[in-house]
Amino acid sequence: MYQFNQDQTVNILQKHRPRLALTIGDPAGIGLEVILKALADSEVSRNYDLTVLGNRNLLLETHKQLSSTENLASLANPALLKLIDVPVNREITDQIILGTGNAASGAASFAYMEYAIAQTLAGAFDGIVTAPIAKSAWKSAGYNYPGQTELLAEKSGVERFGMLFVGRSPYTGWTLRTLLATTHIPLRQVADTLTPELLARKLDLLVECLDKDFGITSGRIAIAGLNPHSGEQGQLGTEELDWLIPWLEAERQKRPNFQLDGPIPPDTMWVKPSQAWYGNAVVKNPADAYLALYHDQGLIPVKLMAFDRAVNTSIGLPFVRTSPDHGTAFDIAGKGIADATSMKEAIVLAAELVNQRLGVKQ
Numbered sequence: 001m002y003q004f005n006q007d008q009t010v011n012i013l014q015k016h017r018p019r020l021a022l023t024i025g026d027p028a029g030i031g032l033e034v035i036l037k038a039l040a041d042s043e044v045s046r047n048y049d050l051t052v053l054g055n056r057n058l059l060l061e062t063h064k065q066l067s068s069t070e071n072l073a074s075l076a077n078p079a080l081l082k083l084i085d086v087p088v089n090r091e092i093t094d095q096i097i098l099g100t101g102n103a104a105s106g107a108a109s110f111a112y113m114e115y116a117i118a119q120t121l122a123g124a125f126d127g128i129v130t131a132p133i134a135k136s137a138w139k140s141a142g143y144n145y146p147g148q149t150e151l152l153a154e155k156s157g158v159e160r161f162g163m164l165f166v167g168r169s170p171y172t173g174w175t176l177r178t179l180l181a182t183t184h185i186p187l188r189q190v191a192d193t194l195t196p197e198l199l200a201r202k203l204d205l206l207v208e209c210l211d212k213d214f215g216i217t218s219g220r221i222a223i224a225g226l227n228p229h230s231g232e233q234g235q236l237g238t239e240e241l242d243w244l245i246p247w248l249e250a251e252r253q254k255r256p257n258f259q260l261d262g263p264i265p266p267d268t269m270w271v272k273p274s275q276a277w278y279g280n281a282v283v284k285n286p287a288d289a290y291l292a293l294y295h296d297q298g299l300i301p302v303k304l305m306a307f308d309r310a311v312n313t314s315i316g317l318p319f320v321r322t323s324p325d326h327g328t329a330f331d332i333a334g335k336g337i338a339d340a341t342s343m344k345e346a347i348v349l350a351a352e353l354v355n356q357r358l359g360v361k362q
């Protein structure tokens with residue numbers, strides 16, 4: 001039997017074009033616009049095998065509509081795109097109103113996601129890049145999920161998963177990685193939801209992901225406190241003294257490869273990463289990753305630094321999933337002014353993660 005030598009194998013792997021499904025998200029939002037804009041970039045469309053999952057008529061209508069706005073930007077030619085028309089009842093698509101998320105737009109975006117997940121689990125794609133959906137529209141359509149992440153995890157049969165935001169600084173090239181310990185829950189529930197077991201699971205996932213997806217096997221992880229000034233020795237909240245500090249101490253014994261800093265006062269935790277991001281001060285040792293304890297603790301700084309380019313990455317799934325960090329932006333849908341950088345970054349990162357997992361030299 002013919003045997004490939006190592007160089008030939010590397011060659012074949014190098015030619016692998018990551019096969020990515022791009023779901024169009026909530027069709028009343030800016031999903032189709034940012035996809036058409038991102039795919040107009042030949043670097044993106046040439047290097048990856050991209051298939052849009054959604055609705056052909058909506059794609060053509062969006063292209064026509066955007067071509068007639070004053071804010072004309074380069075758009076991909078819909079005729080040249082690979083597209084799968086996901087079956088959605090015509091009565092539903094007829095009720096989609098650009099700029100207004102409703103039960104119909106929720107039902108449609110849910111159908112695109114379900115289709116993408118099933119096809120990816122069946123091996124048709126290496127990963128999924130999802131345009132934004134509105135959780136409220138899913139709820140109106142009868143689907144009660146906090147977000148796409150939980151649907152992806154449920155359909156993939158995984159219980160350990162996480163929401164990691166990755167942004168590459170256009171100023172310094174430094175990469176900000178922020179994992180959220182809790183995600184879409186009311187603020188009132190955060191303190192009761194956080195436990196040493198939950199944080200240990202998230203830290204495990206983060207360490208695995210740094211290795212598998214970014215080739216980082218040692219370094220520094222910064223972990224936020226919960227209360228102002230990390231509790232100020234119990235005066236401003238006791239979670240740090242009660243369990244966060246002892247938990248971190250135990251983790252340090254278990255993970256000699258990583259310096260675990262924390263609990264860092266949540267307001268000052270973001271000073272060094274912002275300096276590393278903007279390059280306006282010398283930062284000796286910015287962390288390889290940041291663990292924020294709740295949604296806004298992590299996402300306010302991420303969006304201040306990187307709203308135009310951060311990527312939401314689901315970790316712990318059996319395949320790659322990325323998404324832009326922004327939402328459906330119903331207020332600007334159809335106006336032609338949506339910035340597609342984050343969508344482009346989501347596609348590029350998904351492809352890099354696929355290649356990294358396949359062991360392809362990048």
Ligand SMILES: NC(=O)C1=CN([C@@H]2O[C@H](COP(=O)(O)OP(=O)(O)OC[C@H]3O[C@@H](n4cnc5c(N)ncnc54)[C@H](O)[C@@H]3O)[C@@H](O)[C@H]2O)C=CC1
Pocket residue numbers: 030034131132133134135136148312323324325326327328329330331332337338339340
């Ligand atoms: N990955 C996802 O599926 C996400 C979905 N969402 C959903 O999106 C919906 C709206 O959420 P919001 O909090 O209003 O956030 P949003 O990100 O949709 O909008 C916030 C503001 O940023 C602007 N904006 C957003 N993306 C932009 C872009 N690419 N270019 C230019 N301007 C942009 C909007 O016009 C708006 O003024 C919610 O239902 C939320 O659940 C929110 C975040 C992520």
Ligand SMILES: NCC(=O)COP(=O)(O)O
Pocket residue numbers: 133146147148149150299312323
């Ligand atoms: N704030 C992030 C967000 O809403 C993304 O949610 P998901 O739909 O990716 O789970």
